[in-house]
Each structure stands twice: as C-alpha cells, then as structure tokens.
Amino acid sequence: MKIIVISYSLTGNNDTLAASIALALSAEHIRITEPSSRTMWTIILDLLFNRTPQVTPVLNMVKGNELVIFVSPIWMGHIASPLRSCFQQLKARIGNYVFVSISGGADGANPKLDDELQMRLGKRPVALVDLSIATLLPAAPKPTRKDTSTYHLTARDVRSLTDTVVKRLRETLTLPAM
Numbered sequence: 001m002k003i004i005v006i007s008y009s010l011t012g013n014n015d016t017l018a019a020s021i022a023l024a025l026s027a028e029h030i031r032i033t034e035p036s037s038r039t040m041w042t043i044i045l046d047l048l049f050n051r052t053p054q055v056t057p058v059l060n061m062v063k064g065n066e067l068v069i070f071v072s073p074i075w076m077g078h079i080a081s082p083l084r085s086c087f088q089q090l091k092a093r094i095g096n097y098v099f100v101s102i103s104g105g106a107d108g109a110n111p112k113l114d115d116e117l118q119m120r121l122g123k124r125p126v127a128l129v130d131l132s133i134a135t136l137l138p139a140a141p142k143p144t145r146k147d148t149s150t151y152h153l154t155a156r157d158v159r160s161l162t163d164t165v166v167k168r169l170r171e172t173l174t175l176p177a178m
C-alpha cells in the first residue's frame with residue numbers, strides 16, 4: 001500500500017514529525033505551504049469566516065488508492081486552516097486516511113477533530129492521533145499555553161512521537177516493516 005504524508009506547519013513541529021513518520025513508513029512526504037504570511041490575525045479571521053486559504057502544491061499525486069496521513073497543528077480547537085484546501089481537493093477521491101497532530105494540549109484534548117474531519121472530508125479517519133506537547137513537559141507547574149506554543153520538539157521527542165504514531169497505526173492497519 002502506498003502511503004502519502006501531507007503536512008502543514010507554522011512553527012516547524014508538525015513538519016518535523018511528518019518527515020520522521022514518512023521516513024519510518026517509507027512514504028512520500030508533501031509539505032503544504034502558503035504564498036502569504038500567516039499571522040495570529042489571519043488565524044482568527046479564517047476561523048471566524050470559515051475561510052479556505054490558498055496553498056501549494058496542488059495535490060494531483062493523490063489518486064485515492066493510497067493511505068493518506070495528514071499532519072497538522074491545532075488552532076483554537078480546530079485543524080489549522082491551510083489544510084482546508086487539501087480537504088476540498090481530496091474530498092471526492094480520498095480513500096483511507098489518518099489524522100495526526102502534535103498540538104499544545106495546555107487546555108486538555110481537542111475533542112472536535114473527528115467531527116471536523118467528517119464534515120470536511122465526508123468520512124471519518126481510520127485513526128486519529130492527537131499528541132500533545134504538554135505531556136512532554138514537566139507536570140508541575142502545569143504547562144501554560146505560552147509554554148506549549150513556544151516549545152520546539154527535540155530529536156528525542158520526534159523519535160518517541162514517531163514510535164507512538166507508528167504503533168497506533170499498526171494496531172489499526174497493515175503497514176510495511178520499519
């Protein structure tokens with residue numbers, strides 16, 4: 001089974017994790033980028049007005065018979081808006097897919113992701129892995145939003161998170177040996 005990892009990242013964490021997952025699974029890795037600069041203000045406007053920002057590349061390489069693994073940050077409880085264009089492009093032809101995020105987690109889990117994926121892609125993921133930076137930090141004092149959103153994954157974090165993701169996927173899917 002061919003695997004394609006599609007990632008978006010603002011501050012690097014999700015792209016780094018996506019690259020490591022792609023390497024572990026011998027998958028193709030496509031990074032989504034935006035032509036215009038991303039600010040807190042555009043994050044809020046996208047959320048308020050349900051906007052779909054323009055991104056590159058066009059996802060012609062996805063045919064529908066692959067496993068697609070999306071990797072993206074969570075912004076204000078929602079999947080980062082740059083992924084919306086990918087979802088729109090792929091909705092009509094996507095087969096099995098997985099959603100992975102290394103999010104902040106300072107306020108706990110992000111419970112709306114499964115429903116958002118169903119709404120945007122017309123089907124639920126075969127696996128959803130919402131990893132959190134808060135669990136990588138000391139439990140006391142309790143990590144704040146500032147602590148989690150300024151944290152950059154270490155090489156050790158990336159190895160450990162990749163192992164967690166691959167293990168979770170192996171529980172659900174038949175994957176190539178590492």
Ligand SMILES: Cc1cc2nc3c(=O)[nH]c(=O)nc-3n(C[C@H](O)[C@H](O)[C@H](O)COP(=O)(O)O)c2cc1C
Nearest residue numbers: 009010011012013014073074075076077103104105
């Ligand atoms: C504007 C903004 C909103 C965020 N909202 C959430 C959230 O609702 N839940 C969460 O777990 N993390 C949230 N985060 C934390 C990011 O998901 C986290 O820092 C992530 O690792 C960033 O990924 P990146 O480096 O790939 O851009 C938010 C970060 C930003 C900048």
